[in-house]
Amino acid sequence: MKQKLTETPICIAEVREQLTAIKDKEGELNYRAGRAFEYLEQFSKLSLKDAKALMKAITELNVPRLKEQHIVKLADVLPTTAKDVKTVLQGYAVTVTNENLDKIAAAISEYAKK
Structure with a gap:
């Protein structure tokens, strides 16, 4: 079992940026990341x-x-x-x-x- 080293909260705008970078790099996201990205696109109000x-x-x-x-x-x-x-x-x-x-x-x- 892996041990958690640190836990840092991040805002949904940052998650959206990270998923966008992954999508640009790899071409597409897996199912779960794709669903999360759709949610973030809809509800993330700030850059x-x-x-x-x-x-x-x-x-x-x-x-x-x-x-x-x-x-x-x-x-x-x-x-x-x-x-x-x-x-x-x-x-x-x-x-x-x-x-x-x-x-x-x-x-x-x-x-x-x-």
């Missing part, structure tokens, strides 16, 4: 550049207890209101103040409009 910029902007807010996995999920879902941000984060054991929820929603709103 890789914008997704990374958004994640950096959220990180720079210095919200206590907000980890990389939470930031990636927020960049994938793009909740634009504080209530939506709270809903996304309810799936994790993290609490964020209303002030920070507003800051996160404002940062996401800038990128969601693009």
